[in-house]
Amino acid sequence: MRRVELFERIRRDRRLENASVRSLARRYGVHRRVVRQALDSALPPARKPIETRRSVLDQSKGWIDEMLRADLTAPPKQRHTNKRIMDRLRDEYGFTVAYSILNDYLRVRRPQIREEAERARMLTEGMVPQLHRPGEEAEVDFAEVWVRVDGKPMACQLFTLRLSYSGKAVHRVFSTAGQEAFMQGHVDAFRILGDVPTRHIRYDNLKPAVSQVCFGRSRVESQRWVAFRSHYGFDAFYCRPGVEGAHEKGGVEHEGGRFRRSHLVPVPEVDTLAELNEKIEQIEIAEDARHVDNRPTSVGFDFDYEAPLLAPLPFEDFDIGLTLTPKVDKTSRITVRQNKYSVPARFIGTNVRVSLRADEVWVFDRNEIVVRHPRLAGRYGFRDLLDHYLEILRHKPGALKHSTGLAAARESGQFTATHDAFWAAAREAHGRSEGTRALIEVLLLHRRLPGAAVVAGMAAVLEAGSVSPDLVAIEARKAVAAAGGPPPAVIAPPTTTATATAEPDTSEPAEPEADPAQVISLPRRRPVVPPDSRPEPSLAAYGQLLSIQRLSMTQSTTPAPATTGRWGSFGLPGLPGLPGLPGLPGLPGLPGLPGQRGPNPSETIDAACRSLGLSGVRTRWEEFVTQALREHASYADFLADLLESECEDRDARRKVRRVKEANLPRPKRIEDFDFSKNPNVPQEVINTLTQPAWVQAGNPLCLIGDSGTGKSHLLIGLGTAIAEAGGRVRYTTAANLVNELAEAASDKQLGRTIKKYGRVDPLCMDELGYVKLDRHGAELLFQIFTEREERHAIAIASNRPFTEWDQTFTDKRLCQAFVDRLTFEAHIIETGTQSFRLASTTAKRKAVAA
Numbered sequence: 001m002r003r004v005e006l007f008e009r010i011r012r013d014r015r016l017e018n019a020s021v022r023s024l025a026r027r028y029g030v031h032r033r034v035v036r037q038a039l040d041s042a043l044p045p046a047r048k049p050i051e052t053r054r055s056v057l058d059q060s061k062g063w064i065d066e067m068l069r070a071d072l073t074a075p076p077k078q079r080h081t082n083k084r085i086m087d088r089l090r091d092e093y094g095f096t097v098a099y100s101i102l103n104d105y106l107r108v109r110r111p112q113i114r115e116e117a118e119r120a121r122m123l124t125e126g127m128v129p130q131l132h133r134p135g136e137e138a139e140v141d142f143a144e145v146w147v148r149v150d151g152k153p154m155a156c157q158l159f160t161l162r163l164s165y166s167g168k169a170v171h172r173v174f175s176t177a178g179q180e181a182f183m184q185g186h187v188d189a190f191r192i193l194g195d196v197p198t199r200h201i202r203y204d205n206l207k208p209a210v211s212q213v214c215f216g217r218s219r220v221e222s223q224r225w226v227a228f229r230s231h232y233g234f235d236a237f238y239c240r241p242g243v244e245g246a247h248e249k250g251g252v253e254h255e256g257g258r259f260r261r262s263h264l265v266p267v268p269e270v271d272t273l274a275e276l277n278e279k280i281e282q283i284e285i286a287e288d289a290r291h292v293d294n295r296p297t298s299v300g301f302d303f304d305y306e307a308p309l310l311a312p313l314p315f316e317d318f319d320i321g322l323t324l325t326p327k328v329d330k331t332s333r334i335t336v337r338q339n340k341y342s343v344p345a346r347f348i349g350t351n352v353r354v355s356l357r358a359d360e361v362w363v364f365d366r367n368e369i370v371v372r373h374p375r376l377a378g379r380y381g382f383r384d385l386l387d388h389y390l391e392i393l394r395h396k397p398g399a400l401k402h403s404t405g406l407a408a409a410r411e412s413g414q415f416t417a418t419h420d421a422f423w424a425a426a427r428e429a430h431g432r433s434e435g436t437r438a439l440i441e442v443l444l445l446h447r448r449l450p451g452a453a454v455v456a457g458m459a460a461v462l463e464a465g466s467v468s469p470d471l472v473a474i475e476a477r478k479a480v481a482a483a484g485g486p487p488p489a490v491i492a493p494p495t496t497t498a499t500a501t502a503e504p505d506t507s508e509p510a511e512p513e514a515d516p517a518q519v520i521s522l523p524r525r526r527p528v529v530p531p532d533s534r535p536e537p538s539l540a541a542y543g544q545l546l547s548i549q550r551l552s553m554t555q556s557t558t559p560a561p562a563t564t565g566r567w568g569s570f571g572l573p574g575l576p577g578l579p580g581l582p583g584l585p586g587l588p589g590l591p592g593l594p595g596q597r598g599p600n601p602s603e604t605i606d607a608a609c610r611s612l613g614l615s616g617v618r619t620r621w622e623e624f625v626t627q628a629l630r631e632h633a634s635y636a637d638f639l640a641d642l643l644e645s646e647c648e649d650r651d652a653r654r655k656v657r658r659v660k661e662a663n664l665p666r667p668k669r670i671e672d673f674d675f676s677k678n679p680n681v682p683q684e685v686i687n688t689l690t691q692p693a694w695v696q697a698g699n700p701l702c703l704i705g706d707s708g709t710g711k712s713h714l715l716i717g718l719g720t721a722i723a724e725a726g727g728r729v730r731y732t733t734a735a736n737l738v739n740e741l742a743e744a745a746s747d748k749q750l751g752r753t754i755k756k757y758g759r760v761d762p763l764c765m766d767e768l769g770y771v772k773l774d775r776h777g778a779e780l781l782f783q784i785f786t787e788r789e790e791r792h793a794i795a796i797a798s799n800r801p802f803t804e805w806d807q808t809f810t811d812k813r814l815c816q817a818f819v820d821r822l823t824f825e826a827h828i829i830e831t832g833t834q835s836f837r838l839a840s841t842t843a844k845r846k847a848v849a850a
Contacts, residue, residue, distance in 0.1 A: 003044040004043070007043075008042065010024055010035055010039065013027070014039060021035045055105075063089065063095075064085060064105070065113060067085055067088065068080070072113070072117050082106050085106070086099055089102075136309075137165070137200060137202065138163050138164060139161070139162050139164060139201065139202045139252035140160065140162075140186075141160055141203075141249065141252045141256055142160075142256075143160065143257065144158070145158045147173060147273070147276060148267050149270060149271070153267070157175075158259070158260060159174060159177075159182070161186065161201075162251055162252045163193070163197070163303070166303040167255075167299045168299055168306070169252075169255050170284065171280050171284065172185045172188050172277055172280070173276050173277060175273065175375065180322055182209065183208075183225075183228055184357065184359070186228070186232070187317070187318070190232065193307070195310030195311055196233060196234050196310060196312075197234055197310060197311070198310065198311045199234075199235065200237040201237065202252075204238075205238055210238065217240075227318075228320070231314060232313070232314060233314070273359060274359060320357065320358075324336060325354070326351065327350070327351050328343055328349060329348070330348060330349075332389060333382065333384070334352060337356070338379040339383075341371075341382070342371075342383065344387075344391075345388060345390075345392045346391065352364065356375075357375065360373065360374060361373040361375050384404045384408055386403070386408065386414075393436070397432075397437050398432070398436070400436055418458050419439070419443075419455075419458070421458075422467065422472075423439045425467050426438040426467040429467050438468075438469050441469035442458060445457075445476060449473075449476045454472065456475065456476065456479040457471075457473065460479075470735035471735060474771055474773070474774070477777070481776070537815075539806060539815070540803060542802040542803070542820075546828065609621075614646055616645055616648075616649030620642075621642060655723070655724040658724065658728070659720055661729075662719050662731050664716050664729075666716065667716075668717045668720065670686060670718065673710060674836075678709065678832055678834075680705075680829075680831060681831055682829070685827070686714065686718075689827065690717075690721035690722070690725075692722055695722055696761075698793050699793060700796070700823070700827070701762070701826065701829070702795075702798070702823065702829070703715060703797040703831060704798055704800075704830050704831070705799065705832050707835060708835030708836050708838055709835060711799075711831050714831070716731065718795065719762070719764045722762065729760060730757065730760035730764065732766070733765070734765055734769075734771065735770070735771045737757075737781065737784070740753065741783075742776070750780075755787075761793060767797065767799075768797065769800035770799060771808070773810070778809045778810070778815075781818075782814060786821075805819060
């Protein structure tokens with residue numbers, strides 16, 4: 001019971017019962033003195049103060065406090081110790097005190113003196129409310145935030161820019177608080193706000209902006225930051241360092257913590273920081289309805305009033321990327337901030353230009369971006385793309401299985417189950433190395449065609465039981481066309497009204513939309529195209545050509561005479577001693593030639609042959625010198641033999657080079673063809689075709705027959721013979737040629753590629769008719785035929801008769817144009833229907849069974 005309640009009960013009992021003092025004291029268990037106090041006053045008397053014993057330091061407490069207050073402004077290493085205070089009391093004031101008593105007093109009093117000084121300073125340096133005019137000021141700060149990115153926790157930085165008047169804030173999350181993120185945050189904020197504050201933006205002394213803090217508010221800023229401020233046209237206001245300057249930008253200090261508690265709790269889980277920033281941008285739009293400090297108007301309302309008062313943005317963006325020039329190592333990687341990123345293999349050993357940004361790493365080849373990697377957080381990480389290693393894997397296919405690029409492609413879903421199925425089928429069909437190379441050729445298609453189209457092409461080829469990369473390319477382009485995608489850029493021959501097959505258009509043309517980036521032309525009324533009443537073309541007449549076994553050969557079966565020019569000489573005639581040369585008498589023995597250059601003529605001959613490009617003379621002159629000494633040959637005979645040997649060496653090297661440039665898939669010669677097993681192939685005609693006369697005439701050659709009847713053997717053998725005779729031969733398959741033309745059209749190099757194939761003599765095209773071509777591929781191939789028509793020879797091999805070519809070329813009129821040009825003055829050879837390979841396999845099995 002409290003004392004005031006006790007007094008109230010005592011007074012009540014006395015008033016109602018008129019009880020005596022003694023009975024009241026006995027009733028409540030108190031002294032009679034307490035009863036008398038209660039009867040005298042309703043309020044209990046105050047407690048008597050405790051009389052403390054006077055301290056021996058009472059006389060000196062003022063002196064001691066004065067010394068402690070002086071220590072507040074004294075240098076840290078020149079302040080009073082307890083012993084020094086005791087000495088000063090004794091020497092200056094004549095006051096003697098025990099050290100333990102003084103120590104107990106200082107232990108309590110020193111913190112009190114410090115607290116009193118801080119309280120007095122706080123009262124002196126109180127905060128004064130400030131008026132922020134609209135459009136003039138903003139505040140920027142970083143705040144730490146944790147994010148779970150792709151399942152892994154990551155410490156990130158929350159960038160916040162807040163307008164001081166309206167409270168409109170822009171937030172962005174970056175992996176670091178470096179200068180790139182600092183500038184990227186400003187760029188994003190200016191983009192969303194639409195303009196820039198006119199007066200200044202308040203900052204801490206952040207390292208991305210401030211290189212050195214000087215006296216007062218003077219700062220040494222980094223050069224890139226100064227250029228950034230100058231570009232966007234605003235000033236920077238730097239707060240005092242430490243806690244003392246935090247209140248100078250209290251708005252953004254509070255905003256960073258508020259946003260983190262309101263929208264980033266619990267820890268957000270995202271795949272990338274870009275995804276998180278997109279969500280934050282939507283949150284900021286919703287926060288326009290928020291009220292700050294109980295204002296009657298919302299943030300969005302105040303910002304609508306403030307936005308027109310901001311300064312406009314410049315017309316050009318500032319390049320916020322930090323430029324670096326790392327060197328590409330042997331693993332086709334560059335190292336940027338202790339993390340590794342892959343680049344295309346063609347840059348190995350060179351320095352590349354890198355633009356390091358807040359969330360990406362851009363790699364340049366001159367002025368073109370080669371690759372853009374997401375920036376890795378932390379250190380010692382790596383990011384590899386399988387596409388960057390395909391050129392290396394062509395030569396090292398065994399390294400694909402356990403490569404980091406393949407693991408990353410599987411994890412991202414780019415390497416699908418269809419890729420694995422194609423890889424397994426290719427290895428089963430061609431072996432481990434060649435099967436992997438076939439997969440790499442398919443992976444290269446991803447550079448030019450959509451991924452879904454390439455996957456669809458692989459699925460179609462696997463369903464057909466094939467693993468040809470060329471077929472995958474054709475099926476992929478068909479998938480693109482079927483999906484309504486843009487067709488490849490094709491420079492097609494002009495079509496006339498007579499060949500048009502579209503329905504007539506009688507409607508009025510629509511007015512063209514005004515586009516300021518294009519030239520506007522007046523609309524013209526298109527002429528009405530009459531319907532095509534012509535019958536569909538038929539290939540039956542061309543099929544009759546295959547029933548005629550005799551060829552209209554204008555050349556005789558006798559070998560053509562040796563020709564010269566770019567075809568060279570077919571067999572250099574022997575030089576009969578070069579008799580009758582005046583002034584060159586025979587010099588038997590060649591002993592000690594006068595005028596010999598130096599003590600060692602071998603060095604002079606070697607240097608001269610290297611300078612003149614006489615490799616045969618350089619390697620064999622000593623052999624001919626020995627032979628001339630042995631046979632006592634004249635100088636003329638010695639020189640003739642030596643030059644004849646050089647010509648033979650050059651002719652042999654020329655043959656090897658021409659055969660290699662022909663791109664023949666495997667070595668085949670006409671001499672190895674067994675004419676006895678295929679009597680349909682006339683040996684005399686084939687021997688005539690090995691001479692370059694038919695190539696110079698520009699007549700086509702058609703080899704028609706079923707699979708395994710020797711068409712490819714004859715085509716490769718004829719190409720080898722013409723190449724050895726000095727011709728510029730080029731071998732290709734129809735599917736490979738169409739793919740090359742389509743890629744050239746995409747790269748705007750179609751004209752150059754067509755001219756390249758127009759210069760070769762002859763062009764050997766195999767497997768025409770094996771693959772169904774779409775309209776774009778057929779139009780590209782038609783341009784090659786047109787380029788070579790009646791000027792350059794072309795040799796084709798097909799497993800289909802002419803009457804079935806409309807299944808290869810979907811456009812029947814285009815197909816008729818192909819066949820008509822190809823059969824004009826052509827040499828047509830039918831190889832029959834009996835497969836050599838099947839007969840050989842059957843014979844081997846019978847031999848094994850026997």
